[in-house]
Amino acid sequence: MxxxxxxxxxxxxxxxxxxxxxxxxxxxxxxxxxxxxxxxxxxxxxxxxxxxxxxxxxxxxxxxxxxxxxxxxxxxxxxxxxxxxxxxxxxxxxxxxxxxxxxxxxxxxxxxxxxxxxLGLYSHKVKDADALKSGATVAVPNDTVNEARALKLLAANGLITLKDGVGNEATPRDIAENPRNLTFKEVEAAQTPRSLDDVDAAVVNGNYAISAGLSPAKDALVLESAKNNxxxxxxxxxxxxxxxxxxxxxxxxxxxxxxxxxxxxxxxxxxxxxx
Known part of the structure; x- marks a missing residue:
């Protein structure tokens, strides 16, 4: 640049x-x-x-x-x-x-x-979040706030359920229900796009998604709502x-x-x- x-x-x-x-x-x-x-x-x-x-x-x-x-x-x-x-x-x-x-x-x-x-959920292996199979591995950012934000995104789209009262320090240990038995791989936020070849899906911050050539508006399986965000x-x-x-x-x-x-x-x- x-x-x-x-x-x-x-x-x-x-x-x-x-x-x-x-x-x-x-x-x-x-x-x-x-x-x-x-x-x-x-x-x-x-x-x-x-x-x-x-x-x-x-x-x-x-x-x-x-x-x-x-x-x-x-x-x-x-x-x-x-x-x-x-x-x-x-x-x-x-x-x-x-x-x-x-x-x-x-x-x-x-x-x-x-x-x-x-924030969005992306995959190189499936084209719809509902297509994630039981036991699928999902990469999430490993810093406190972005990991919680990633889990909230998955919960908002019915992939998991979080315990009541979970805030901005949520981790996979705070998952109440995991009907697909998803496995979570915690990686540095900047590395989440690169993890897409190694996992079934990854939650990626918008800036890193764009840098990796992904279009959040078009490529995300599920995307965070802008309302009251x-x-x-x-x-x-x-x-x-x-x-x-x-x-x-x-x-x-x-x-x-x-x-x-x-x-x-x-x-x-x-x-x-x-x-």
Missing amino acids: RNTAKITAALLAAGALTLGLTGCGSGNDDSSSSDGPLVVAASPTPHAEILNYVKDNLAKKAGLDLEVKEFTDYITPNTATEDGSVDANYFQNQPYLDDFNKKRGTHIVPVVTVHLEP PYGNFLAVKEGNEKDPRVVKLAGLLTSPEVKKFIEDKYQGSVIASF
């Missing part, structure tokens, strides 16, 4: 040192925190694509110098935001962030919700940086009519604007 800097965890320490010397994204509320480009960590698809649309078409006119850094995991964007290696991130939803902050002692807060990526993805910063003028500008651009049209035209229902 043009104009996008890609970063790996191996380079993070060097980046943190360099940016730390400038004071950019340090979490302080002084004037130095709003100097220089706004560096935003993002998952490649669709987050970085949306940010690059803003960068290429809207940012200059708004007086915003925007830099996008791509991450392929769900951990480094938050730790980089916390330690000041980046100024903000765009990749996650509220239940995931709540769990992350609680477990890791970070202080990341949402700024503005931009879009929803419906708590899993909208948002721009986030370290607490105290919400009023950084650069962040405020980007929040406005990400919820502009131009971005809404871009999302609708490019993703055709596989990504849904939340504003």
